[in-house]
Amino acid sequence: MRGWGAAMRELYTFFRSSTSYRLRIALAWKGLDYTAHYVSLPKMEHRTEEYRRLNPQRLVPLLVDGERRVIQSMATIEYLDEAYPEPPLLPRTIDGRAYVRAVSQMIGCDIHPLNNVRVLKRLQSQFGADEAATKSWYAHWVAEGLGSLESYVAVSGMSGAFCCGDAVTMADICLVPQIFNAQRFDCPLAPYPTLMAIFDRCMRLDAFTATQPSGQPDAF
Numbered sequence: 001m002r003g004w005g006a007a008m009r010e011l012y013t014f015f016r017s018s019t020s021y022r023l024r025i026a027l028a029w030k031g032l033d034y035t036a037h038y039v040s041l042p043k044m045e046h047r048t049e050e051y052r053r054l055n056p057q058r059l060v061p062l063l064v065d066g067e068r069r070v071i072q073s074m075a076t077i078e079y080l081d082e083a084y085p086e087p088p089l090l091p092r093t094i095d096g097r098a099y100v101r102a103v104s105q106m107i108g109c110d111i112h113p114l115n116n117v118r119v120l121k122r123l124q125s126q127f128g129a130d131e132a133a134t135k136s137w138y139a140h141w142v143a144e145g146l147g148s149l150e151s152y153v154a155v156s157g158m159s160g161a162f163c164c165g166d167a168v169t170m171a172d173i174c175l176v177p178q179i180f181n182a183q184r185f186d187c188p189l190a191p192y193p194t195l196m197a198i199f200d201r202c203m204r205l206d207a208f209t210a211t212q213p214s215g216q217p218d219a220f
Ligand SMILES: N[C@@H](CCC(=O)N[C@@H](CS)C(=O)NCC(=O)O)C(=O)O
Pocket: 016, 017, 018, 019, 020, 041, 046, 058, 059, 060, 061, 071, 072, 073, 074, 108, 116, 117, 118, 119
């Protein structure tokens, strides 16, 4: 184990949360141990006063690293990369970093927020969307987002075994959980051969498989 003692690092996580999965992968990739706290989204544990005191945004994940509390999964991955640089999750070159951040944000800013739990719930409570309508909304934004991402990664000239060359980066850490989400909602994935080839390669690595949703102690 590198870095600070395991007792000083804590992750607030929910097994099915793709943003939590991002951090589980990043921590595993860097060999950083932590104590997990399981926050059930269906039980609304993230909306309790107790959790709000830890994370005013009332979302998972939350990383506590010693004296630091870090929220927002992509900001947290960048934080981990600065605090524990090896192995790196951002490329050394300015072009590589711009590309990895762009891929990550296409997922983290333009796909995931539209399909988040509270957005789907709001569609149902405010507009009366039933399960079929909710699923169709979900599939629409996945198709729109992954379609653009497939084209971008395929023509970028930057990809290799992984999104950026042959090294795992934050981009792959954002991609894999998003594919898990798409699979859970039965979204067709055949139109994204480049992304799925990268996904398959990631899923041969321990950091991605050992941290996947179904293997988490809070999975049901
Ligand atoms: N941009 C934030 C998003 C965090 C987020 O939305 N987490 C979801 C789980 S994947 C959540 O806590 N959802 C609870 C809700 O929507 O009420 C991040 O990347 O950390």
